[in-house]
Amino acid sequence: MAAPTPAYTITGSARGAVLTWTLSGTTRKGAGASPLRISLPGLAGGTYNLDAAQSPGGAKARRVVRVDVTPPTISVRQPV
Numbered sequence: 001m002a003a004p005t006p007a008y009t010i011t012g013s014a015r016g017a018v019l020t021w022t023l024s025g026t027t028r029k030g031a032g033a034s035p036l037r038i039s040l041p042g043l044a045g046g047t048y049n050l051d052a053a054q055s056p057g058g059a060k061a062r063r064v065v066r067v068d069v070t071p072p073t074i075s076v077r078q079p080v
Contacts (some may be wrong), residue, residue: 005041006065010034012054019056023065045069 010019010032019036022029025048030038034054048065 003041004043004067004069005039006067007037007039008050008063010036010052010061013057013059016056017057019052020055021031021050021052024051028069038067068073 006042010021014017015034017034018031019034020029020031021036021038025046026043028040030036040050043065045067048067050063052061052062053060059078
């Protein structure tokens, strides 16, 4: 079974700006100074929203995270 680990770098409008983030459908969240690197290991298959906000200034951003852990199917046609 696949075990993807999506990772993102969130960059604010200024180096050192405080960023917060949440991942919909989970309890995952965090905060830190820009640029902020986050890793999302162990996500179940599905679609999530990664929401980030900057303070001060209130700028917000959203990234859709799609995780597909369905294994591929393989059919051997040749040799018969």
